[in-house]
Amino acid sequence: MEKVYRAELTPVSFLLRSAAVFPERVAVVHGERRYTYAQFAERALRLASALRTAGLEEGDRVAYLSPNTPAMLEGKFGVPAAAGVLVPINTRLTHHEVGYILEHSGARFAIVDHELAHLVDGAAAEVIRVDDTGGPTDPYEQFLGTGSSSAEPLPIKDEEQVISINYTSGTTGKPKGVMVTHRGAFLNALGGALETGLSADSVYLWVLPMFHCNGWCYPWGVTAVGGRHVCLRRVDAAEIWRLLHEEGVTHVCGAPTVYVGLVNHEHARPLEREVRVMMGGAPPSPTLLARMAELRFHAMHVYGLTETYGPMTVCVEQPEWDELPLEERARLLARQGHAYLTHAPVRVVDLELKDVPCDAETVGEVVMRGNNVMKGYYRDAEATERAFAGGWFHSGDLAVWHPDGYVELRDRAKDIIISGGENISTIEVEQTVVQHPAVLECAVVAIPDERWGERPKAFITLKPGQSATEAEIIEFCRDRLAHFKCPAAVEFGELPKTSTGKVQKFQLREREWAGRDVRIGRA
Amino acid sequence: MEKVYRAELTPVSFLLRSAAVFPERVAVVHGERRYTYAQFAERALRLASALRTAGLEEGDRVAYLSPNTPAMLEGKFGVPAAAGVLVPINTRLTHHEVGYILEHSGARFAIVDHELAHLVDGAAAEVIRVDDTGGPTDPYEQFLGTGSSSAEPLPIKDEEQVISINYTSGTTGKPKGVMVTHRGAFLNALGGALETGLSADSVYLWVLPMFHCNGWCYPWGVTAVGGRHVCLRRVDAAEIWRLLHEEGVTHVCGAPTVYVGLVNHEHARPLEREVRVMMGGAPPSPTLLARMAELRFHAMHVYGLTETYGPMTVCVEQPEWDELPLEERARLLARQGHAYLTHAPVRVVDLELKDVPCDAETVGEVVMRGNNVMKGYYRDAEATERAFAGGWFHSGDLAVWHPDGYVELRDRAKDIIISGGENISTIEVEQTVVQHPAVLECAVVAIPDERWGERPKAFITLKPGQSATEAEIIEFCRDRLAHFKCPAAVEFGELPKTSTGKVQKFQLREREWAGRDVRIGRA
Numbered sequence A, B: 001m002e003k004v005y006r007a008e009l010t011p012v013s014f015l016l017r018s019a020a021v022f023p024e025r026v027a028v029v030h031g032e033r034r035y036t037y038a039q040f041a042e043r044a045l046r047l048a049s050a051l052r053t054a055g056l057e058e059g060d061r062v063a064y065l066s067p068n069t070p071a072m073l074e075g076k077f078g079v080p081a082a083a084g085v086l087v088p089i090n091t092r093l094t095h096h097e098v099g100y101i102l103e104h105s106g107a108r109f110a111i112v113d114h115e116l117a118h119l120v121d122g123a124a125a126e127v128i129r130v131d132d133t134g135g136p137t138d139p140y141e142q143f144l145g146t147g148s149s150s151a152e153p154l155p156i157k158d159e160e161q162v163i164s165i166n167y168t169s170g171t172t173g174k175p176k177g178v179m180v181t182h183r184g185a186f187l188n189a190l191g192g193a194l195e196t197g198l199s200a201d202s203v204y205l206w207v208l209p210m211f212h213c214n215g216w217c218y219p220w221g222v223t224a225v226g227g228r229h230v231c232l233r234r235v236d237a238a239e240i241w242r243l244l245h246e247e248g249v250t251h252v253c254g255a256p257t258v259y260v261g262l263v264n265h266e267h268a269r270p271l272e273r274e275v276r277v278m279m280g281g282a283p284p285s286p287t288l289l290a291r292m293a294e295l296r297f298h299a300m301h302v303y304g305l306t307e308t309y310g311p312m313t314v315c316v317e318q319p320e321w322d323e324l325p326l327e328e329r330a331r332l333l334a335r336q337g338h339a340y341l342t343h344a345p346v347r348v349v350d351l352e353l354k355d356v357p358c359d360a361e362t363v364g365e366v367v368m369r370g371n372n373v374m375k376g377y378y379r380d381a382e383a384t385e386r387a388f389a390g391g392w393f394h395s396g397d398l399a400v401w402h403p404d405g406y407v408e409l410r411d412r413a414k415d416i417i418i419s420g421g422e423n424i425s426t427i428e429v430e431q432t433v434v435q436h437p438a439v440l441e442c443a444v445v446a447i448p449d450e451r452w453g454e455r456p457k458a459f460i461t462l463k464p465g466q467s468a469t470e471a472e473i474i475e476f477c478r479d480r481l482a483h484f485k486c487p488a489a490v491e492f493g494e495l496p497k498t499s500t501g502k503v504q505k506f507q508l509r510e511r512e513w514a515g516r517d518v519r520i521g522r523a
Helices: A012-021 A037-053 A070-081 A095-105 A114-120 A139-145 A182-195 A218-224 A237-246 A256-263 A286-294 A319-323 A326-333 A381-387 A426-433 A470-478 A505-512 B012-021 B037-053 B070-081 B095-105 B114-120 B139-145 B182-195 B218-224 B237-246 B256-263 B286-294 B319-323 B326-333 B381-387 B426-433 B470-478 B505-512
Strands: A026-030 A033-036 A061-065 A085-088 A109-113 A126-130 A162-168 A176-181 A203-205 A228-230 A251-254 A275-279 A297-305 A310-314 A347-349 A364-368 A393-401 A407-412 A416-419 A422-425 A439-449 A453-462 A489-492 B026-030 B033-036 B061-065 B085-088 B109-113 B126-130 B162-168 B176-181 B203-205 B228-230 B251-254 B275-279 B297-305 B310-314 B347-349 B364-368 B393-401 B407-412 B416-419 B422-425 B439-449 B453-462 B489-492
Touching (some): A012 A218, A061 A114, A070 A085, A070 A109, A070 A218, A085 A095, A095 A162, A095 A176, A126 A139, A182 A310, A237 A256, A256 A275, A256 A286, A286 A326, A319 A326, A381 A393, A426 A453, A439 A505, B012 B037, B012 B182, B026 B070, B037 B139, B061 B070, B061 B095, B061 B114, B070 B218, B109 B114, B114 B126, B162 B182, B182 B310, B218 B228, B251 B256, B256 B275, B256 B286, B347 B393, B381 B393, B416 B439, B416 B453, B422 B426, B426 B470, B470 B489
Parallel strands (some): A061 A109, B061 B085, B085 B162, B203 B251, B251 B275, B275 B297, B453 B489
Antiparallel strands (some): A162 A176, A347 A364, A364 A393, B026 B033, B347 B364, B416 B422, B439 B453
């Protein structure tokens, strides 16, 4: 018998509740389109019903390839309400990369924006195209029409059920599927809402892609409090400035890169009210923080990984920091901070999983556990076991612990590049470069980049008698890889090696990052 | 093996987190005393350690008889951190009533404020007296001294473990022990924080007794966000006004009764900033709401029972209500509203547990289920089963459902009186009255009271040839019952009965509440 004193935690409940309390309140804004909470809920539940009618069964995967549209947002509730599992795919990937994810996840349905339809050509999944018009001829609207307007969400039997599989590039060539649960999504959404002060008066602008860790759980958090979602098809600074002013935006998330472009845009002028900006993916620079403050953006620095539902720490700003000189304040704010109040604390540990001292000097690995850690990698028990070695999730990020308990990243143990908030597997780039007929061998490392934080650089040894130019190599990669993954620079020559012939990538990194104390890109 | 992706939910984590993030921030204010979060956590963990050293074992009960002091607050974390179970006792009870609870709960320790020490005379529990000085001669401080300053909380093995047993008067003569869990406390604390906009800048004044449903979970919610607790030994309007002004209070909870006294006090003058007042126990009257608004109190009407961790619904104010005439606004605000965003929805059902129509007319019973419902009554499987009939918790409150989904109480199915936020069992009062040698039989019902919402009235038939006065009966009860439970009025005469001789209490109620459409006291 079910326990009277227990309900399974699921973020689906947030939409039902806001639809009950705020039925007439505008929930979603998309250009001229407006949906109230009653409409938002009806559409999400219609989607659930339509998916079930089309044959979706419990646990079936539903892939999404979409910019930040109402359809994408509806999926965050409609798919789990149908007991399906979300598979949000990075829209910048190539047809080949998308194909791998669709196949690995075994997606039964793919809900795809019309601009991205070419990415699913030939896919086994049943494709539902979204024209994003909201009009009666839109295939997505027609699909919704096949669902019932009075559908009820299917009950979640176990809150530790998977709600979403988010593919992320890791240290291997192939992306891994990060499984997250209803319970984790519920708690992370509330944690984000509490840490960033969301309320029914909040207006959230969708700059951060919803495919990224499910938009850091904000589709659920903003809905929980009855706030307003402002959709955005593409990151366009002029349009963002228009929405900031005209729609009364109060909260935005994204990588610092986005805000560099924004604050330097010709339309930049101080906001009428403070806008909270949660920044993750790289620490913000002092220049950026200063310019943001002038424009009345309140920057909050958050940190996390796809494996932790997106951000799970926040650099809580202490009131006394206000009086410090900007450089000093920025230095403090560039730290990754403390775990959210809903989460277990993060630790910085040595190789024996013992805490390093809080001396701001000893470097250790950041490890996490608890409700904000993924359930595991989909269909990859070995990688899961490795990631969970010793009963803790290993972030692969190297950090010091400050005397005030704030964590600060210093370097990466994992061979990975984070560029504009996106993970890039160096191995994947290397494997692509060496397919070029002139290339003998290749090593890719991160180099610092003012705009993107980090970008990949390829060090290449050519085959004897062969030749190739930097431009040729880059072009070759762009035909095969998502553009953000392609080398920003190429250098030809011998690769440094150990006596046994192993490429010493750390030497290449050392050279590129010389003179910097923190080897994590900063934008 | 423990799951890497799961941490048991417990509000103990909130104190550890705030101590890590805000160690130097003032957490607790008590007159001239100030404790930072580092000190608050150290004291709570010392308490846990001292209790363990004194022999407390997992699941042992620790009773509290205390006004809203730092010691009481520390117990909300220290007892669960020691894997103990809180038993907060209403300080207005008599020695006899307290004795029953101590015995029924099997409390191993009783932490008792010096003013209430007489209530535990002769108790089996080990008594730790709190002089509430914070000084070295205070027995409580000496007890803390026996604990370790570097104690760690014991891990919670299962979030559904009981954190507290809260005794409440029900429809039977004896109070029942409401068991609540770590999970429920965690979620209710966050729900309250989100619904009432708590943040690290919040200053919470402790007007509501912490023995009442653990202060509606605010010891945990305020601590979670790193807000400030302002303690208060007694509800004294002059002192409350001083604290409101001098301590920068932003949030208060309590029954409307308290605010009636406050707004009419000679020190009442408009606040410099808005103070949010969560009111439960009775709906606020239009007069009270109007006066509160003048003084910049922002009233929020909440509803719940001890069995639901205190409030679990809130009458969410819609922006468009602002433009309505006061009487109309007050009428809307007097409704109990919707469940918190963290909770499953409440329902209003008929005898077959089917939803009544949302027509604002059909009366049904309010039922709840989910994480905000008690685990059961301690050592009372029968009462638990009755309360959970059909898989829902039966509130015993009769309500209508409005077309906008707001629940509004109309009457009670349970024979219970709620006076100034305190439950009174009519049976308990009747059983006391009939002990008077002149009384033949007695029926107690609620009568409306402007200050307390409701108060008990006793209808008495005297034995042939005997006599007694109203004052004598009341005095007789005051010697045997908590004063708030004693009849406010006595009427002598025949009791209305059925043909089979059963007293028809509803007839007495009908008479007393004639001309009112809502038969729930309003203060």
